[in-house]
Amino acid sequence: MAISDLAIKAASESAVIAVQRHLSQFKNFAHNFSPMAGVQYGAVVVPVYNLSASSEFAEGTKDWCNGANSLDGAVITLEKHYINTIQLPDDVNSKGDINFIADGAKAIAGKLALDAEKYVYSKFTADNTISASVPTTKAGFAGLMKICDDAGVDPYECTLVLDAENFGTLMSTLDANVYGGPEAVRNGMIEGLYGFKAVMMTGALPSGFKGLIV
Numbered sequence: 213m214a215i216s217d218l219a220i221k222a223a224s225e226s227a228v229i230a231v232q233r234h235l236s237q238f239k240n241f242a243h244n245f246s247p248m249a250g251v252q253y254g255a256v257v258v259p260v261y262n263l264s265a266s267s268e269f270a271e272g273t274k275d276w277c278n279g280a281n282s283l284d285g286a287v288i289t290l291e292k293h294y295i296n297t298i299q300l301p302d303d304v305n306s307k308g309d310i311n312f313i314a315d316g317a318k319a320i321a322g323k324l325a326l327d328a329e330k331y332v333y334s335k336f337t338a339d340n341t342i343s344a345s346v347p348t349t350k351a352g353f354a355g356l357m358k359i360c361d362d363a364g365v366d367p368y369e370c371t372l373v374l375d376a377e378n379f380g381t382l383m384s385t386l387d388a389n390v391y392g393g394p395e396a397v398r399n400g401m402i403e404g405l406y407g408f409k410a411v412m413m414t415g416a417l418p419s420g421f422k423g424l425i426v
Contacts, residue, residue, distance in 0.1 A: 215313065222310050223317035230318040234325035237401060238332065240371040240410040241426045257285040294327050296320045330416040333373075333424075342370070342425040346378050350385040357407045360425060367407040374423040379413035 215223075262282045298316050344359045360367040374382060379400065400413035417424065 219310055219313040222314040226314040226318040227321035230321040231325040234322070234329040234416075237373075237410075237412050237414065240401075240403075240412065255287050255289045257287055260284040260286055292328075292331060294324050296324050296327075326416070329414065333414065333416045333421075334418055336418065336421070336424055336426070344425065346374075346381075346422045348381055353382055353385065354406045356425065368409050370408055371426045372406075372408045372411040372423065373417070373426060374411070374413055375417050375421070376413055376415055378422050379411075382411065 260283070262284060264281055298320065300313075300316070342359060342363050342365070344356060347353045347355065356372065357367045360370055401410055402412070403410045405411045
């Protein structure tokens with residue numbers, strides 16, 4: 213027997229809510245380069261802008277359109293497609309309580325999102341992130357901006373990702389007037405803190421990592 217339209221709608225909405233906790237944080241350091249539906253297991257190309265230092269405009273020339281900088285692309289292979297299922301008898305599909313179906317979808321979506329989150333963070337290594345000692349004081353966390361500056365990157369374009377222990381340490385150094393509201397407590401995320409685009413907590417960092425500056 214088919215699942216009713218109402219059950220499908222309830223299950224879909226529950227799944228979307230469950231996914232957000234794990235995947236919404238990626239908006240701070242990732243873009244949506246979704247493939248076309250017809251090439252689901254293909255690849256996407258991410259534009260790379262190779263910019264040199266700015267130069268002074270010379271009057272009477274056309275150096276403003278000399279094409280000194282190049283546009284390239286990095287091909288990202290779409291290599292993962294996770295699935296997770298549960299088995300429901302026909303009588304549950306057709307007669308079961310709506311909440312039973314919705315909770316099942318929520319459980320599946322939460323597990324899928326967590327596995328995807330772990331996979332994304334598994335791609336970060338000491339070779340492609342900015343590394344530093346994890347601070348324990350307010351001044352220490354603020355000093356991470358210098359780490360970014362020394363590496364030649366704008367901290368506002370960076371996201372500070374911490375594990376639960378070190379995010380808790382960060383929280384203990386803050387007053388309400390610093391982070392401005394309950395967002396950190398509710399969502400494990402503080403936008404615009406200490407010059408970073410965002411500071412957030414995850415439980416999916418690779419083994420041995422306490423935090424990342426991405």
